[in-house]
């Protein structure tokens with residue numbers, strides 16, 4: 161602890177000297193930061209936007225912004241070429257203290273762990289996203305997408321709007337439970353609502369904790385009741401996961417499925433089964449609790465993100481009928497008037513314009529709008545006219561994915577929904593670091609192919625069956641960062657059946 165405190169003050173001191181060279185709002189007293197006095201999320205977003213406009217967008221700026229999270233100095237990076245210096249590093253892979261509360265829930269799994277633990281787990285888990293495994297998962301995406309359409313049918317052709325996001329969220333939750341744990345929780349049918357509710361509340365509580373430094377003091381966190389509620393939900397969700405793991409372990413032992421698996425190596429194994437198999441092969445690397453951490457990490461990372469991506473895609477396409485029509489024409493060409501056929505790999509490859517719309521949505525409203533790291537080694541940021549800036553080891557940095565992807569040097573209409581940004585010729589002419597919704601480098605999103613495939617399958621079901629009208633528009637309605645980016649007022653839509661019954 162003493163070393164940590166010494167390091168903290170040392171970094172703070174260097175920052176105070178180096179910060180002279182970096183733009184940013186004036187430092188304010190120890191627990192103050194203008195950001196955190198704003199309780200209204202819209203005000204918070206507008207304030208952040210004004211900071212970026214003022215300090216990082218001028219041609220003379222290096223895209224860095226300094227600010228204080230309570231007593232902690234933070235530098236945010238808003239230019240792709242500078243973020244690349246961190247993304248590409250094999251040393252600066254440690255997450256910042258901002259992930260600490262999350263760790264009490266999902267544990268020290270792939271998202272949060274660092275060093276050799278992260279390296280060995282990453283290597284082991286990469287095979288669970290092998291092409292052939294994704295092909296198996298694709299069947300689950302299709303089946304759950306169809307359930308979603310059946311559930312939404314009851315909302316179609318009504319004259320009053322509804323928020324579509326909770327429906328999408330239950331669909332992606334069912335998908336991740338089935339792919340990760342091999343068991344369906346049927347939340348789309350209204351089952352397991354205690355677990356579903358706990359997962360939702362935990363995300364909200366972690367965000368409340370992160371944005372209010374006063375909650376970092378344990379007595380205050382508990383005094384306001386958040387601590388007790390958080391602990392209760394952590395227990396409920398982790399007990400649920402442990403129970404599923406135990407049950408699956410017994411089933412596999414009884415059926416000896418691992419042996420039969422050798423004849424068809426990629427057949428119908430859930431993510432959990434892969435972990436149990438790896439544990440059987442290397443019991444020293446993966447403990448039971450290690451498996452629990454990884455399953456909960458995938459549960460967290462793998463459903464809120466995709467539900468945000470799918471919901472925003474529906475929202476944008478509901479605002480631009482001309483793009484929606486192109487998506488539907490493409491789908492009609494693939495499926496004809498067969499409304500029930502599940503999409504196969506060839507169909508999915510032909511959904512070219514839908515994929516452009518999905519990517520443009522990820523650019524406009526990335527589900528993970530920023531990420532944080534704690535530097536393990538110094539980074540020196542050069543500048544063409546000013547002295548270079550030293551970001552010292554120990555400093556917390558925030559990489560602003562959402563701002564990086566609005567860079568007018570790489571996107572001709574940075575603040576407009578324009579799927580042509582992802583036409584093949586534009587993609588070929590652009591630097592890879594300009595589009596980073598899944599982060600980049602060795603710590604990029606391990607589930608990105610899974611996510612794109614899931615989004616395509618679920619969205620294809622929706623736009624085959626319905627025409628969507630969004631009742632709110634960007635930028636009158638703003639995307640608000642919680643742990644994951646969400647629409648400010650929910651996503652109010654009207655659905656019209658395309659199928660004649």
Ligand code: HEM
Pocket residue numbers: 255270271272282457458461462463465466469526527528531532597598599602603604605606607608610611
């Ligand atoms: C549209 C959907 C998704 C987006 C935008 C997204 C974005 C990201 C980003 C930005 C990171 C880096 C986080 C950081 O550095 O703090 C990340 C990491 C990660 N994502 Fe995703 N993600 C998505 C879907 C998924 C899915 C479906 C899964 C699992 C099935 C998943 C699993 C993970 C894991 C395990 C990590 C940690 C990887 C590591 O550090 O080695 N993600 N994701």
